[in-house]
Every structure is written in C-alpha cells, then in structure tokens.
Amino acid sequence: MSKLFDVLNQVVATQNVLYIRLHQFHFYVKGPHFFTLHEKWEEMYDEVTADMDEVAERIIQLKGEPVATLQESLDQSVIKENEADKNLSDREMVEATLEGLKAYRDLAIEAREAAEAEEDEVTVDIFVDLQSRIDLNIWFFEAWLA
Ligand SMILES: [Fe+2]
DSSP: HHHHHHHHHHHHHHHHHHHHHHHHHHHHOOOOTHHHHHHHHHHHHHHHHHHHHHHHHHHHHHTTTOOOSSHHHHHHSSSSSOGGGGGGGGHHHHHHHHHHHHHHHEEEHHHHHHHHHTTTTHHHHHHHHHHHHHHHHHHHHHHOOO
C-alpha cells in the first residue's frame, strides 16, 4: 500500500503545481490567440483542482495522508514551475503545457498500475478516467501546434 500512497501523493502534488502553472499561462499569455488560450487554461485549472480533491480524498478513504501544503507539492510534483515562464510566447506556453501534460499522463499510468497491484478497482477507475481526459488535452494542444 505504501507504493500506492507514494504515487497518489505525487499525483496530488503534481495537480497542485499544475493548477498554479496553468494560472501563470492564463494570466500572462499575449497575442492573437489570447481569448482561446486564456479560456482553455481556465477550463483546465478548474478541472485539475476538482481532480486533485478527488485523489486526495481517495487517499483519506484508504487511510492515508494526502499532501496538503504548497511545500510538499513543490517537493513531490513531477511538473516544475518557473517564474520566468510568464515571459514565454504563446506557442512556447503551449509547448510547456504539452510537456507537463505528458509527464502528468505518465504519472496517471503509474498510479493506475499501483492501484491494479493492490486490486483497488475504484482507484483504477479514477485513473482510467483521468488518463482519458489528459489524452484529450494532449491531442488538443498537439493539434493547435500542428
Ligand atoms: Fe481568470
């Protein structure tokens, strides 16, 4: 179970950092794609905070302790933040979003596999759903860049 808790906490930490990072892009994006990107990132940070809540509360249901501070999130997240990224171009922000989403998807797969090892079907289900939504966003941003 401790492997599952470790990876679930990495997910929560990553979701917290992703939430902030998506705001950074939402606030600072400039250029002719402002309206679509600004709105897309808003939709994504709203979704990621709901997902974070779901995973954290699943950890509690399993009698674990979810990450609940910014410092733990920064330490354990697979996505890193960078203050200077507010100066990226719109295209670079999309590329950075895509890079983060791919790391997030890899982590979701790892979490699903850890849940499968524990025969925890409810947690497996959470991550099947999460991965399908991350995959959808990866497709959107790849199509935007193409
Ligand atoms: Fe806003």
